[in-house]
Amino acid sequence: MSTGTMTLQRASVQHGGLAFDTDGGLPRALQDGCFLLALPDGFDPGPGITLCREFYRAPDDGPEATRPYRGFRALEGVYFDREHFQTEHVLIDGPGRLRHFSPELMAMTERMSELTLLVLRCAMAELGIAPALWSEITGGAVEGRGTHWFAANHYRSERAQLGCAPHKDTGFVTVLYNEEPGLEASVDGAWVPVDPVPGHFVVNFGGAFELLTAELARPVRAILHQVRRCTPAPGAADRFSFAAFANPPATGDLYQVRPDGTAAAVRSSADFLREFNAQTWSDRHTDFGIARSVGAGRGEPS
Numbered sequence: 001m002s003t004g005t006m007t008l009q010r011a012s013v014q015h016g017g018l019a020f021d022t023d024g025g026l027p028r029a030l031q032d033g034c035f036l037l038a039l040p041d042g043f044d045p046g047p048g049i050t051l052c053r054e055f056y057r058a059p060d061d062g063p064e065a066t067r068p069y070r071g072f073r074a075l076e077g078v079y080f081d082r083e084h085f086q087t088e089h090v091l092i093d094g095p096g097r098l099r100h101f102s103p104e105l106m107a108m109t110e111r112m113s114e115l116t117l118l119v120l121r122c123a124m125a126e127l128g129i130a131p132a133l134w135s136e137i138t139g140g141a142v143e144g145r146g147t148h149w150f151a152a153n154h155y156r157s158e159r160a161q162l163g164c165a166p167h168k169d170t171g172f173v174t175v176l177y178n179e180e181p182g183l184e185a186s187v188d189g190a191w192v193p194v195d196p197v198p199g200h201f202v203v204n205f206g207g208a209f210e211l212l213t214a215e216l217a218r219p220v221r222a223i224l225h226q227v228r229r230c231t232p233a234p235g236a237a238d239r240f241s242f243a244a245f246a247n248p249p250a251t252g253d254l255y256q257v258r259p260d261g262t263a264a265a266v267r268s269s270a271d272f273l274r275e276f277n278a279q280t281w282s283d284r285h286t287d288f289g290i291a292r293s294v295g296a297g298r299g300e301p302s
Contacts, residue, residue: 033223171247
């Protein structure tokens with residue numbers, strides 16, 4: 001692993017768009033595959049942090065105030081124990097969040113989902129993709145349709161395993177909140193730390209966006225990343241993170257924009273997801289994000 005740290009472009013939300021700290025920041029971010037985004041004014045990560053600290057606990061294990069954040073292990077298709085890695089997590093879409101999240105947690109996750117769409121729109125505009133195509137080529141994701149996942153991750157320090165599998169995210173845009181080191185990106189074949197910056201999300205681009213733009217003069221890079229084995233300092237809590245994702249529908253097609261500005265479907269979302277799940281996790285959940293499960297929030301449009 002490299003001893004250096006990946007230096008990311010920085011941006012903030014201003015006047016309904018993205019303002020980067022340096023000229024050419026967005027083109028560089030699209031090339032890098034990720035960038036830092038300042039938390040918007042008034043954003044409170046507290047509900048997400050509480051969820052990460054509590055979701056794996058039994059409903060009666062802890063103070064009354066945290067009860068709405070516990071008991072998720074009993075929800076099939078929402079709770080996942082990644083048997084080959086430290087991570088266990090909640091993965092839940094919009095309808096699932098309406099059923100299972102408290103109002104303050106729901107409000108926080110929806111604000112993060114709005115940021116994924118803002119980034120997606122700004123990126124497509126930067127690449128010169130005609131707005132008339134945006135809805136079709138994203139399966140409606142740019143308008144809030146598609147599948148908008150939220151993930152809450154707990155890294156079990158007692159496991160002598162990699163924190164999270166090397167992978168590219170499947171969708172268009174991910175907005176990640178984390179506070180502890182551990183995230184790494186693949187740069188020129190070496191794993192380079194992507195250390196957290198207080199007051200900032202890490203935003204990265206996924207495989208569907210990479211495929212969408214592969215034939216353009218400036219294709220988007222979907223960054224390969226992992227979480228190394230996490231070992232907290234004595235007395236410190238386990239590592240956590242949470243993220244919002246803007247993804248295409250689970251059962252439609254993925255598109256590619258041609259150099260002449262037109263677009264065409266190139267493969268099915270279902271095949272893309274099954275391939276990703278099998279290669280990344282090597283567990284029993286190869287249909288995750290595809291099969292529908294009432295109450296579990298798997299693959300339902302949000």
